[in-house]
Amino acid sequence: MTTTTRRGPLYWPQMAFTIAVCAFLILPVALSMLAGVSLNWQRGPAGGLTLQWIEQVWALYAETVARSLAVALACLACDLALGVPLAYVLVRRQSRWTRLVEELIMLPVAVPGLATALALIILYGGLHDFRNSSAFILVGHVLFTLPFMVRSVLAVLSAIDVPTLEEGAASLGAGPFRRLATVVLPNARPGILAGSLMVVTLSIGEFNMTWMLHTPLTKTLPVGLADAYASMRMEIASAYTVVFLLMIVPALILLQLAAASASRRSKS
Amino acid sequence: MSSISGGGRMLVVLAMPAVAIFTAFWLLPMARLALFAGTGPTGWNAYLAVLTHPQYLASLVSTILLSMAVTGATLIIGGITGVFLSRHDFRGRDLLVGMLTLPMAFPGVVVGFMVILMAGRQGLIGLIAQTIGAGKPVFAYSMGGLFLGYLYFSIPRVLLTIMAAAEKLDPALEEAARSLGASPARVIRDVLLPGLRPALIGAGALCFATSMGAFGTAFTLATRISVLPMTIYTEFTLFADMATAAALSLVLGVVTWAVLALARNATGAGVAAAA
Numbered sequence: 074m075t076t077t078t079r080r081g082p083l084y085w086p087q088m089a090f091t092i093a094v095c096a097f098l099i100l101p102v103a104l105s106m107l108a109g110v111s112l113n114w115q116r117g118p119a120g121g122l123t124l125q126w127i128e129q130v131w132a133l134y135a136e137t138v139a140r141s142l143a144v145a146l147a148c149l150a151c152d153l154a155l156g157v158p159l160a161y162v163l164v165r166r167q168s169r170w171t172r173l174v175e176e177l178i179m180l181p182v183a184v185p186g187l188a189t190a191l192a193l194i195i196l197y198g199g200l201h202d203f204r205n206s207s208a209f210i211l212v213g214h215v216l217f218t219l220p221f222m223v224r225s226v227l228a229v230l231s232a233i234d235v236p237t238l239e240e241g242a243a244s245l246g247a248g249p250f251r252r253l254a255t256v257v258l259p260n261a262r263p264g265i266l267a268g269s270l271m272v273v274t275l276s277i278g279e280f281n282m283t284w285m286l287h288t289p290l291t292k293t294l295p296v297g298l299a300d301a302y303a304s305m306r307m308e309i310a311s312a313y314t315v316v317f318l319l320m321i322v323p324a325l326i327l328l329q330l331a332a333a334s335a336s337r338r339s340k341s
Numbered sequence: 342m343s344s345i346s347g348g349g350r351m352l353v354v355l356a357m358p359a360v361a362i363f364t365a366f367w368l369l370p371m372a373r374l375a376l377f378a379g380t381g382p383t384g385w386n387a388y389l390a391v392l393t394h395p396q397y398l399a400s401l402v403s404t405i406l407l408s409m410a411v412t413g414a415t416l417i418i419g420g421i422t423g424v425f426l427s428r429h430d431f432r433g434r435d436l437l438v439g440m441l442t443l444p445m446a447f448p449g450v451v452v453g454f455m456v457i458l459m460a461g462r463q464g465l466i467g468l469i470a471q472t473i474g475a476g477k478p479v480f481a482y483s484m485g486g487l488f489l490g491y492l493y494f495s496i497p498r499v500l501l502t503i504m505a506a507a508e509k510l511d512p513a514l515e516e517a518a519r520s521l522g523a524s525p526a527r528v529i530r531d532v533l534l535p536g537l538r539p540a541l542i543g544a545g546a547l548c549f550a551t552s553m554g555a556f557g558t559a560f561t562l563a564t565r566i567s568v569l570p571m572t573i574y575t576e577f578t579l580f581a582d583m584a585t586a587a588a589l590s591l592v593l594g595v596v597t598w599a600v601l602a603l604a605r606n607a608t609g610a611g612v613a614a615a616a
Contacts, residue, residue: 155359185590187573311458
């Protein structure tokens with residue numbers, strides 16, 4: 074629970090300020106949703122509602138939606154396969170080497186995506202089959218999202234003293250893989266869940282790297298959005314934004330609920 | 342570690358896939374990029390071009406100034422709302438926090454579009470101003486538009502960090518200071534700010550680094566103000582000057598990484614780098 078302090082004279086000014094900040098963040102979202110279903114954006118919903126823009130977006134850009142979903146799921150699979158075992162190793166062994174690895178894998182997040190994308194293009198751009206496939210985008214997304222999976226699992230595992238639990242299991246005769254499957258993974262589940270939601274939303278929304286890595290045949294949703302913002306009428310750009318929001322907002326809400334229930338559990 | 346220390350080889354096997362992929366697709370490409378930057382007509386001087394070439398220098402300076410302004414404004418806004426939300430419980434608080442943190446995962450392009458909706462040629466601010474006969478202000482494509490956009494994607498992250506830190510501060514300290522006769526300004530200066538210092542430094546560094554490297558928002562606004570990521574992109578596509586683009590992007594990468602590393606050393610705790 075929140076520690077509630079006395080409501081001082083500054084309570085209402087602070088409340089008003091907080092609501093104003095919230096309006097600044099939410100108003101444009103609401104505006105784009107309205108514009109996406111209005112016949113004419115200038116006249117707003119009073120000018121009549123329609124789904125024609127959403128239909129046009131679907132006809133023009135359905136492929137980008139499918140590709141973004143496919144890349145996000147493939148990215149999640151890679152992060153689970155690479156990141157969960159790595160997080161376990163980082164919890165079990167704390168040496169100079171594991172700290173270096175932990176430090177290094179954060180770099181694709183600390184360094185602008187533009188630099189990573191340029192580096193990939195310069196070294197692997199010549200492999201045309203790879204360069205022209207969605208796998209080229211996938212590689213960038215895995216580099217960028219892996220730290221979030223590792224951090225999320227690491228945070229949960231560090232909080233529960235894995236070595237002691239494992240020692241208990243070992244003294245009962247469980248081998249290393251048995252311990253991993255029956256002791257470590259079940260305990261890491263909240264971290265894996267939160268990390269997965271994070272990875273999927275970040276991958277679906279990734280633009281900085283993807284804009285450099287994509288080809289005309291491998292456009293993702295944010296790449297299509299940039300196209301639409303530059304060349305389409307306001308209503309279509311808004312409708313496309315609505316489609317994008319419908320894809321990531323449910324995952325974001327789940328993420329917030331997961332975080333809220335995790336903090337309730339840790340406080341009770 | 343007695344009975345479970347035997348798994349050393351298993352640990353190496355478990356870490357191997359991630360280390361191999363990271364080496365092949367990040368370490369090696371970055372090393373290649375660093376060497377490649379020296380192959381242009383100016384050789385290794387390409388790394389100095391950001392300081393010696395007037396256009397790049399101007400771009401670097403405006404990017405730094407914009408990022409500093411955004412960081413300052415975000416810390417003030419995030420500080421006020423974060424402390425308020427962590428200190429008071431009221432009906433609808435969770436919903437308010439949810440809405441305030443929702444834009445966290447919006448990509449830069451979408452944030453750019455939000456700015457166009459608000460302050461663009463057909464934007465809300467313009468429409469309202471026109472109806473009340475106050476002309477038609479359009480500032481989406483200027484420095485003001487960039488500032489609004491960067492503020493938009495920075496607030497949610499900074500707010501979360503400050504809320505987490507403020508919840509760990511004991512409100513009794515502030516009560517004590519107040520009961521000893523300290524004015525609100527003194528309570529903020531002597532109790533609240535020192536307690537929040539690590540969170541402010543961490544969130545500020547993150548906000549600055551993200552703003553320095555942000556590309557999508559500037560790209561959507563197609564602004565004439567060339568922030569450094571836009572300059573790099575233009576060199577790469579319009580002039581096909583790959584060596585300069587490589588050098589500039591590495592310089593930018595080192596700057597953002599250094600800011601995050603400095604903040605972490607200053608606070609002693611892990612500053613979570615987030616996108």
